[in-house]
Amino acid sequence: MLSLSDAKKIAAYKAVDENITSESKIIGIGSGSTIVYVIERILQLKDSLDKEIIYIPTSFQSRLLITEGGLNLGDIDQYPEIDVTIDGADEVDENLNAIKGGGACHLREKLVAEAAKKFIIVADYSKHSTTLGEKWKQGVPIEVIPFAYLRVMNSLKELGCDNPILRMAKAKAGPVISDNGNFIVDAHFGLIKQPKELLEKIKLLTGVVEVGLFVNMAKSAYFGNEDGSVSIKHT
Incomplete structure (x- = not known):
């Protein structure tokens, strides 16, 4: 039986093998623990890939992985069109809708995902659910302008969130600050059967x-399984 880390690894390797080729020119690199294995596999295949590939990070973490690996670093404002973006997720439902933002990087992650011709999700078996909110219990991460967070939290209650929580830092006193200088509110809505409608309502706040x-x-999702296999789902 594979550990969650090993399940992430086999899914990441297969996603890279099947979606990053010599034809790829601009690659988006997501954030989180799974992305360490994505970069690891890219570096293993480096000699067979185009040396001119540009890699677009979604966070300080992925930027550091790219530069430490000796890969070509770019930014979304320089390269607004991306061939493929590979990223992890906190939860993925049967329709490949996802909750992301456990690492507070979802604004940049969404920008880089939307800019891609193909957005690929990589995850371990524990992240796959029928309905969003089934396994990810921390709530929907929402990036909020600092001076508006109390008003947003009150509005979230009106939308059906019982107890929105301002995410607090663990190594210092005070809230988590995103790479963009904003706060993160985690809003729990239970099972999210209509994620598109909920997304639209929250975005209007x-x-x-x-x-x-x-x-x-997402075009595809790769799930590493306990038995060492990788399940691939497509939209």
Whole structure:
């Protein structure tokens, strides 16, 4: 039986093998623990890939992985059109809708995902569910302008969130600050049977920068399983 880390690894390797080729020119690199294995596999295949490939990070973490690996670093404002983006997820439903933002990077992750011709999700078996909210219990991550967070939290209650929580840092006193200088509110809505509608309602709230619901975006998802196999789902 594979550990969650090993399940992430085999899924990441297969996703890279099948989606990053010599034809790929601009690659989006997501954030989180799974992306370490994505970069690891890219570096293993480096000699067989185009040396001019540009890699677009979604966070400080992925930027560091790219530069430490000696890969070509680019930014979304330089390369607004991306061939393929590979990223992890906190939960993925049967329709490949996802919750992202556990690492507070979902604004940049969504920008890089939307800019890609193909958005590929990589995850371990524990992230796959029938309905969003079934396994990810921390709530929908919402990036919020700092001075608006209390008003947004009150509005989220009106939308059906019982107890929105301002995410607090673990190594310091105070809230988590995103790479963009904003706060993160985690809003639990239970099972999310209509993620598109919920996303639209939250996005309309003044002060909300981005919502960690990725709806109708992924082309494929790779799930590493306990038995060492990889399940691939397509939209």
